Amino acid sequence: MTDLLKRADERLASLSSRVQRHPALAPVAVGVLALVVSLVGITTPSIWYDEAATITAVTRSWPELWLMLQSVDAVHGAYYVLIHAIVDVVGYSPFAIRAPSAVATGVTAALTVLLARHFTTERLAVLAGVVFCLLPRATWMGIEARSYAMSALFAVLVTLVFVIARRSTTRAWWVVYGVTIVVGCLFFIYLALVVVAHAVTMVWWLATQRREAVPVFRRWLAASAASAVAILPFAATVVGQSGQLSWIDPLSRETVRYVFRTQWFYGSTEFAIAGWALMILAAIALFRRARGFSLIAVVVPLLIVPTASLLVATELYSPIYSPRYLVMCIPFVAILMAAAVAAIPSRPLVVVTVASLVALAVPSFVETRLPEAKQESSWSEVAQFVADERRSESAEGTTAIIYGWVRYHPTATSRVIAYSYPAPFDGTVDVTLDTPAGQTGQLWETFHPLEDSLDHLDGTDVAYLITSVKRDLRDDTAATLDTIGWEVTGEWSFTDVNVVRYEPRAPESARR
Numbered sequence: 001m002t003d004l005l006k007r008a009d010e011r012l013a014s015l016s017s018r019v020q021r022h023p024a025l026a027p028v029a030v031g032v033l034a035l036v037v038s039l040v041g042i043t044t045p046s047i048w049y050d051e052a053a054t055i056t057a058v059t060r061s062w063p064e065l066w067l068m069l070q071s072v073d074a075v076h077g078a079y080y081v082l083i084h085a086i087v088d089v090v091g092y093s094p095f096a097i098r099a100p101s102a103v104a105t106g107v108t109a110a111l112t113v114l115l116a117r118h119f120t121t122e123r124l125a126v127l128a129g130v131v132f133c134l135l136p137r138a139t140w141m142g143i144e145a146r147s148y149a150m151s152a153l154f155a156v157l158v159t160l161v162f163v164i165a166r167r168s169t170t171r172a173w174w175v176v177y178g179v180t181i182v183v184g185c186l187f188f189i190y191l192a193l194v195v196v197a198h199a200v201t202m203v204w205w206l207a208t209q210r211r212e213a214v215p216v217f218r219r220w221l222a223a224s225a226a227s228a229v230a231i232l233p234f235a236a237t238v239v240g241q242s243g244q245l246s247w248i249d250p251l252s253r254e255t256v257r258y259v260f261r262t263q264w265f266y267g268s269t270e271f272a273i274a275g276w277a278l279m280i281l282a283a284i285a286l287f288r289r290a291r292g293f294s295l296i297a298v299v300v301p302l303l304i305v306p307t308a309s310l311l312v313a314t315e316l317y318s319p320i321y322s323p324r325y326l327v328m329c330i331p332f333v334a335i336l337m338a339a340a341v342a343a344i345p346s347r348p349l350v351v352v353t354v355a356s357l358v359a360l361a362v363p364s365f366v367e368t369r370l371p372e373a374k375q376e377s378s379w380s381e382v383a384q385f386v387a388d389e390r391r392s393e394s395a396e397g398t399t400a401i402i403y404g405w406v407r408y409h410p411t412a413t414s415r416v417i418a419y420s421y422p423a424p425f426d427g428t429v430d431v432t433l434d435t436p437a438g439q440t441g442q443l444w445e446t447f448h449p450l451e452d453s454l455d456h457l458d459g460t461d462v463a464y465l466i467t468s469v470k471r472d473l474r475d476d477t478a479a480t481l482d483t484i485g486w487e488v489t490g491e492w493s494f495t496d497v498n499v500v501r502y503e504p505r506a507p508e509s510a511r512r
Contacts, residue, residue, distance in 0.1 A: 026122065027110035030129030035106030037133055038142025041369035042102060043094045046381070047420035048374035049409050051097070051145040053443055055419045058084040059092055060438035067441045075238045078186040079147035094420070097145040104149035105142035109133055111156045112331040116338065118163050119295035124342035127354070131341070132334035134357050135275075136266035136364035137327050143368065147188055151328035154184030155194050159302065159332075162198050165223075166216050166293060174223040181227040189238050190325050192231070193306035195224055200301035201293070209292040248319040251311065255321070259307060263323035264333050268364040274357065275337055279303075282340035295339070302332040375408065378495040382466060383421030385492065385499065389464070390424065397461035400429040402450060402477060404467025407496040412444050414466040414497070431456045431463065450480050457484070465500040469493075474500050 047055070057065060057073065057080045065084060069077045083097055090096050112132045116125035132138055141148040158180045165173035184191040202220055205213040265272035286296040306329055310321040344350050372378055390399055403413045418425040419437075432453045437445040457463060463486070467473040478488055481502050490501035 026126050027113040027129070030113050030126065030133065031106040031110030033130070034109035034133045034138065034142070035102055037139060037365075038102035038105045039099075042098050042143045044369050044371055045143065045373040046371060046377040046379045047094055047145075048377040048379070049406070049412065049416065051374070052412070052416040052420050054080065054083060054097055054145045055092070056416075056437050056443055058087050058097065059419070064438035068443065071441050072241060072244060072443055074234070074241055075189055076147055078183075079150060083145070092422070094145075098143050101144055101146070101149035102142045104153045105138060108149065108153045108156055108331060109138075111153070111160055112334055115156055115160045115163065115331070116295075116335045118160075119298070120339070121342070124338055127341050127350075128335040128338035130354065131338045131357065132331060134361040135264065135330050135334060136268045136271055136361060136368075137264050137330050139361070139365045140266050140368050141327055148324060148327045151184075151188035151191060152330055154180070154187055154191055155302075155328040156331040158184055158191065158194055159198070159298065162220075163298065165219070171219060174219045177220075178223040178227040178230075181224070182230045185227075185231045186234060188328065189235060190306065190310070191328065192228075192235075193309050194302060194328070195227070196309065197301040197305040199224070200305055201297050204297045204301075205293045212292070242318070242320075245318070245320055248314075248322055250319050251315055251321070255311070258321075258323040259311075263307070263326040264330055266364055267367065268360065271357075271360045271364065274360055275333065278337040278340035279333065282336045282343070285343055286339060295335070299332045299336050303329055303336070372495055376495050378497055379417045379420055381494050382417055382497050382499060383424045385494070386464065387424035389501070393462060398429060398459060399427075400431050400457055400460040400463040401425060402431045402463055402465040403447070404465055404473040404477070405471040407468040407470050413447065414468070415445060417466060429456055429460055450477060454480070454484055457486070461503070463502045465498075465502065467498050467500075469496050469498055472498060474498060478502075
């Protein structure tokens, strides 16, 4: 074991020497590592409800997307535009809509190294990037077709520009800072809380080094105010659509678990314990020698302010806190954890500590890559089942689909499975469809009751009901189809989904 640690120490020293000779090597290498980690198993987990919202938004036409954003999901508008453009080029697939998050995770890891480098040694900066790659929330967001990876990217980018602008003698960097804030908020409106955290940093600096800080504070204030004015119309639109946050619960005992584990460490209690222990130790050590615009002055407000702001707003105004919204802070979690690791005087012990973090990260990584990792979604299995069934049927037959409810979501139907995995459903008859999603100006389609849509079964040979196990429509559907001479010919159960096959009842003479 001693020889192994010694060899690891020697290789670490050799690597550090190479990195110092090539400044771009560390951020690029760490970024590639994060990208590769994200790409592993990226399409294995089934699509789930949140990702289906992305899919239904980006697979409609541009005019239809614009119509939708005027009434719902404007908060995700910039993200939808980006993914829509990608889908236009490469076509839709689960990989196509998740890969941008993997790329964003890689870029965020690289930017984390660059940000840490401005305050400390190359060793700590590289460690920060590596720790970021291991964080359970980082490995989660890299395969999520939502804007969370983008939010982390912009959080660390705007902070990096903030640090560079503070040291620059020109005002150009403050212009870049303001523009970055505006673009970042278009992708994730809560990025504004990062700017509030920067305000705390500036006040901290003013309190300790007033003469040096005053002129820079004025420039920061001007850039922040200008960006606030620019983003105000968009913010007003988002607030006007805030009714879509009705799914968020008020604060409760569960909130403690969300804050200390879920928001940064996903479902790993062990990693959360290690992470918080390292962050607390680092904060104590750094605070003792902190002066002015220091690492601790920048990072600690970025960890406290966004979380505290959402919790206070949820308690006093309306529920807006969700652990996923704080994913943007994980680059700063990684930097603070790395500061504690870098403070360990023995390099072999550093290797042991990093190896321990790797071991703690593995279970969470594996968990997020399981087929039903996302809210126990079995949609890919259901879609594959439909594909297999259709292959076994007559090539000349016509298949009808009756979409029931989908579990956990009161307004969406199991059509989300067809949106997510369209190939198995191509050419089928959608029995109850009224207005397709793209024409409603909303996320989802409208539909008729089954009893008013029975004529759509004319000319079809088989129908499949896909329904939730909770709001189960099997009995009602069987009773309705019985009125036109259809009967159940098969039933299958998947996680949270039931599938039933119906066919026209054979004539009495044929049965004999």
